[in-house]
Amino acid sequence: xxxxxxxxxxxxxxxxxxxxxxxxxxxxxMQATVERALTRSSQFEPGTRLDSWMFRIAQNLHIDGTxxxxxxxxxxxxxxxxxxxxxxxxxxAESRSDLAAAQRALQALPDDQRAVFALVVIEGRSYRETADxxxxxxxxxxxxxxxxxxxxxxxxxxxxxxxxxxxx
Amino acid sequence: MTQSREERLAAWLDGExxxxxxxxxxxEIAADPELAALAEEWRANDSLIAGAFAPLAEAPIxxxxxxxxxxxxxxxxxxxxDNPVWWKRHVLPLGGLIAASLVAVLVVSPRNGDGARDxxxxxxxxxxxxxxxxxxxxxxxxxxxxxRAADGRWCREFGDGREVALACRDGKGAWIVExxxxxxxxxxxxxxxxxxxxxxxxxxAAQARLKLADPVDATAEQALIAGKWSGxx
Numbered sequence: 001x002x003x004x005x006x007x008x009x010x011x012x013x014x015x016x017x018x019x020x021x022x023x024x025x026x027x028x029x030m031q032a033t034v035e036r037a038l039t040r041s042s043q044f045e046p047g048t049r050l051d052s053w054m055f056r057i058a059q060n061l062h063i064d065g066t067x068x069x070x071x072x073x074x075x076x077x078x079x080x081x082x083x084x085x086x087x088x089x090x091x092x093a094e095s096r097s098d099l100a101a102a103q104r105a106l107q108a109l110p111d112d113q114r115a116v117f118a119l120v121v122i123e124g125r126s127y128r129e130t131a132d133x134x135x136x137x138x139x140x141x142x143x144x145x146x147x148x149x150x151x152x153x154x155x156x157x158x159x160x161x162x163x164x165x166x167x168x
Numbered sequence: 169m170t171q172s173r174e175e176r177l178a179a180w181l182d183g184e185x186x187x188x189x190x191x192x193x194x195x196e197i198a199a200d201p202e203l204a205a206l207a208e209e210w211r212a213n214d215s216l217i218a219g220a221f222a223p224l225a226e227a228p229i230x231x232x233x234x235x236x237x238x239x240x241x242x243x244x245x246x247x248x249x250d251n252p253v254w255w256k257r258h259v260l261p262l263g264g265l266i267a268a269s270l271v272a273v274l275v276v277s278p279r280n281g282d283g284a285r286d287x288x289x290x291x292x293x294x295x296x297x298x299x300x301x302x303x304x305x306x307x308x309x310x311x312x313x314x315x316r317a318a319d320g321r322w323c324r325e326f327g328d329g330r331e332v333a334l335a336c337r338d339g340k341g342a343w344i345v346e347x348x349x350x351x352x353x354x355x356x357x358x359x360x361x362x363x364x365x366x367x368x369x370x371x372x373a374a375q376a377r378l379k380l381a382d383p384v385d386a387t388a389e390q391a392l393i394a395g396k397w398s399g400x401x
Binding site for chain 1: 171172174175177178179181182184206209210213214216217218219220221222224225226227228229233234236237238239
């Protein structure tokens with residue numbers, strides 16, 4: 001089990017970073033996911049995919065955590081974070097990178113759409129695998145993907161407009 | 169089919185349409201420049217995002233993070249070793265919760281009711297792997313794993329910062345050191361590096377002689393400690 005978890009970690013980390021919006025929060029989410037998986041390893045059904053099971057744990061933990069933050073009223077919106085990132089030279093460089101643009105586009109999505117998009121487009125999962133991992137009907141996967149892509153197109157189009165205005 | 173045009177476009181991009189659906193949709197795209205442009209935009213966005221995230225899964229997982237998660241292999245040998253001893257190949261059988269609670273240090277007093285037993289035995293009796301126990305003589309020992317010998321005795325490998333040793337428990341609760349070799353413990357780190365060297369062969373020989381089984385996991389180890397090592401596994 002442990003060796004299998006270690007083998008899944010690189011992909012789990014990528015998924016967690018996509019869900020959480022940045023590296024440090026992603027790694028925190030990955031750590032919480034691994035701890036949950038280890039304490040609940042008896043709930044894993046042999047014969048099913050370990051990575052899918054862990055993706056689901058990660059998604060649920062992320063959504064629970066986001067709700068907790070909202071309840072406390074300390075949620076920081078993505079635009080504000082983006083502005084803050086500009087105060088540091090290294091982060092400024094990163095914010096111009098494709099990864100930062102990709103992260104901003106993903107963070108503009110609701111959690112459920114982001115999870116589906118991350119599994120299908122970033123992790124390359126089929127609709128069936130994604131539906132199983134997230135425990136939703138396959139039609140839901142399809143509709144969330146369509147809405148996610150529509151929203152991403154708006155976000156990235158805004159970015160290109162901004163880039164043009166600032167002469168980049 | 170009650171799917172919207174966008175849903176069919178998404179499924180087309182993801183290769184999730186059947187052959188006939190695909191043919192129909194491609195005819196639709198060919199006849200609709202706006203749809204074709206949207207398809208191209210979505211495809212470009214997908215590849216931007218997938219491409220940006222692709223390297224994240226290539227990066228190695230930081231060993232310190234594996235330690236934090238309780239998934240670490242023991243630290244790499246300090247010197248080249250073509251023939252790693254078996255405990256280096258094993259993932260340390262520890263849960264993240266235990267590994268994260270390393271601050272707990274068991275202090276073994278010279279007398280605490282277990283007077284018949286020596287402090288080392290008391291420490292090995294009660295200290296979970298990767299936690300530390302301070303002995304009255306000033307040494308700190310860190311058990312690293314627990315495994316059962318073929319003769320039924322429980323054995324534990326532990327280090328004291330200078331040496332790595334293997335001790336097995338007799339029926340009365342005394343832990344007898346079976347072998348020890350040179351080791352090295354990085355200061356201030358939960359990690360435990362085993363120095364490769366001639367002394368490893370001593371431990372190897374002891375493990376071969378005792379025919380140790382695979383190390384038990386953290387839960388089983390906790391149960392053994394709680395049950396004063398009387399469990400039958």
